[in-house]
Ligand SMILES: Nc1ncnc2c1ncn2[C@@H]1O[C@H](COP(=O)(O)OP(=O)(O)OP(=O)(O)O)[C@@H](O)[C@H]1O
């Protein structure tokens with residue numbers, strides 16, 4: 001349910017990033033979009049990965065021949081007057097196309113294109129969320145260069161934890177070279193196996209190491225999260241079973257914390 005229109009403060013840009021795959025970047029990106037749209041924000045979702053986000057929303061209707069804007073055009077700057085596609089009340093999408101994959105092979109200055117192109121939508125949206133690929137190449141650097149804030153979902157696997165410092169070094173590099181205004185909003189533990197004593201034990205240790213950078217909110221692994229997205233809605237939509245209600249509460253709280261750290265609520 002949408003609430004009243006919030007006060008407008010200009011478009012904020014959020015990147016969801018972790019160079020590790022399968023940690024919940026797209027899942028979070030979409031849930032944050034639903035949550036912000038419910039709060040009355042106009043949301044622009046940008047997929048610079050490989051199209052996972054598009055799976056959540058309805059396809060372009062058969063008789064709709066509008067040439068909607070695709071994410072490779074944001075990097076090239078060839079917008080041609082094309083626009084994002086509205087896919088849900090309050091959410092518009094710029095889908096990934098095949099050409100987006102070429103961006104990682106282009107000269108480094110391609111990363112500035114995304115930031116530049118997004119400024120053209122600053123009056124039309126309150127929040128832009130960029131879903132990124134699981135590596136530290138051009139598309140991810142472009143997203144960080146365009147962003148005000150970056151949030152990092154992670155899972156508690158040794159591989160994932162070992163990569164956290166590398167991501168922070170990349171963020172620091174982007175802050176120094178391209179985007180002094182970028183803020184790392186924090187790490188949010190996702191897909192946590194509540195039955196694994198190793199995973200449960202790891203959380204207080206991580207809190208010690210990362211302090212406030214680690215969100216208090218934790219999202220436990222629950223199949224209803226992927227089921228909800230496969231059905232085109234957030235996990236809190238018509239949550240009935242105990243599991244659904246717990247997943248809904250955790251995901252909503254985590255999304256609210258992201259929006260709060262971004263200065264939006
Ligand atoms: N809390 C959770 N509980 C259960 N399943 C989850 C949870 N979070 C994400 N998933 C599932 O885990 C898989 C990976 O999630 P997702 O695609 O969001 O990760 P990603 O980081 O975007 O991956 P990639 O790097 O490949 O783009 C998906 O099938 C998703 O539905």
Ligand SMILES: [Mg+2]
Pocket residue numbers: 025026027049052131132
């Ligand atoms: Mg993804």
